[in-house]
Amino acid sequence: MKTMTKSGAAALPLNSIVSGDCIEVMRSLPEASVDLIFADPPYNLQLKGDLHRPDNSRVDAVDDAWDKFDTFAAYDRFTREWLAAARRLLKPHGAIWVIGSYHNIFRVGAALQDAGYWILNDVVWRKSNPMPNFRGKRLTNAHETMIWASKSEGAKYTFNYEALKALNDGVQMRSDWVLPICTGHERLKDERGEKAHPTQKPQSLLHRVMVGCTKPGDVVLDPFFGTGTTGAVAKMLGRDWIGIERDAGYIKAAEARLAKVRKYDRDALVVSTSKRAEPRIPFGQLVERGLLRPGEMLVNARGKQAKVRADGTLIADDVRGSIHQVGAAIEGAPSCNGWTYWSFSRDGQKVPIDLLRQQLRAELG
Amino acid sequence: MKTMTKSGAAALPLNSIVSGDCIEVMRSLPEASVDLIFADPPYNLQLKGDLHRPDNSRVDAVDDAWDKFDTFAAYDRFTREWLAAARRLLKPHGAIWVIGSYHNIFRVGAALQDAGYWILNDVVWRKSNPMPNFRGKRLTNAHETMIWASKSEGAKYTFNYEALKALNDGVQMRSDWVLPICTGHERLKDERGEKAHPTQKPQSLLHRVMVGCTKPGDVVLDPFFGTGTTGAVAKMLGRDWIGIERDAGYIKAAEARLAKVRKYDRDALVVSTSKRAEPRIPFGQLVERGLLRPGEMLVNARGKQAKVRADGTLIADDVRGSIHQVGAAIEGAPSCNGWTYWSFSRDGQKVPIDLLRQQLRAELG
DNA sequence: ATAGGCGTTGAATCTACCT
């Protein structure tokens, strides 16, 4: 087990499973230390006589409707407690994913919002092979819902847009994901050959979440670890992980599973990055470096010209300013990306100035 | 207008639009008199500044006053009030459908449960042509969520299993519905040619709801009638309808629309049955699904290798990109079909990756 | 007539960094 200390606080039990109640365990861990939380909370509503129910004595005295409300209230209390403990653990730029079905997801979503999380998307896991509805009384329950939320409104968060776009054949990733349920060899079995966990999630689901929302080396926490799908995918992808689980049987199964997981090659973990991640090159540097001469003319797509000045600004008619400002002024647009807007002439050809930027980036390593 | 009296109570304003606040109007109508409620309440989007497309055009956002609430608490109060008034109107065997997005649906769902409704399914409307995410900061918001609930736990409800199965090519209807958004001729325009309502729902959506959950002659109420999609589909299908709307402009547009609707005029219902194209399988899905492992090598016919990365891109020498891009680069060709170009090794055999795609297609049916 | 190009549009919580 690798551990980490943060300014003298309790150690973070990286790459291990902590046995116990997730609320208590989370409260004992150092705050602002986790990059991503993936949570698959229970939603069987079997909280009667279980934890977090303050007053059992009243149960038999009330009618069904009241009891129903009381059950929801108990579930809400449980939800709000673990969500608060989880939020404390998140770094300011961290994020959470929660998965659920119509039984619980509405209560979880409302509690998330009330706790100060900021919902970024809800994502539908569309199961390609769901269990049919045998009685024909309802629609086939063919999906589950995930909520992706940042720690607070306006907070930064990790989103590997280009990587997910690449995963989706070059088209931006949508909020509905078609993936099969966990079956076959991936599904863990116990000694009797029965499924080890009733709701084991497919690794493909976690793969997409982590490729999209974490960086290599990030810390991923799963407070309802179960048989450890989150840990398995995190390990494969070179992320650190922490699992919390109170069922000894699940822990045992997860530990056996995780021991067998291999991390992918380092260069296989690299995912496509966007232009945003590349070093910024001021336009003036092209002039300084002699890639463009002061006095040289740039043109836009319609042939409109602007003259390059020694300080890296442009002048066209009465407008002067940065490549972006002059482009925006000509277009009457609120903004403009000058790098793609302007071209220059070389050997009678119009060449976008962005090419010079790329050239400079390559030189600068 | 056809009216109905129920044991001396106030008349039910069948097949007409009632002008006014939906909570007040619903409170004035006779209880237990409606079979189905379809509600498209304000989403409380909380939009801030303008949004521009990459081509600098401005997105015409939903900035109407009716969608603005000061706090979640205010939105909750509103939601709980209209849900309570609606529940009073429902017959004991009636049902409700509510549609929303992640901004509001979790609050609506929790309020439904607290009010005593019993959720039967949540249904995902997967939009075949959603608006993209222009800034690349989140996932494309490609779906909305509908909740289907009976009046109370254990209550009977109408569900036309066979009819929906027939609508779905003889296969049990699932909880995810792929339908296009409302565009083209179906989209109502005002005198200036602008969209008459910012959030008009497609008739195909209401068609499926009513075919599945009502009988001919049932009374369908829509408390947020807008430009009357619910009424139009109800009329076509021979159901009685009641609309409540407080905006005079929407009422006028809806009345003009409804006057033109013919009962049983199936052709008017543009159910875009997009030809079931072969499901597109992104190469990345082979990686997510574990059919190929990040770090694994692919080879072309001449033995040239490329390494698979976690996001479904390849890397070979200095070239990185999709299976098609890397293939094209190696060949010096303008394009390349990566599916037939690349193979992988299994048990010492070279196997084309297209075989894995076919395998996946078969699974996804 | 028909194919193809071009412009428009849709329930959207849509930036990052430096001063």
Add this chain to the structure above:
DNA sequence: TAGGTAGATTCAACGCCTA
């Protein structure tokens, strides 16, 4: 902390026009 500016970013469908 607020303000200013660099500069990154889109998919499917429909209607209109031209070849």
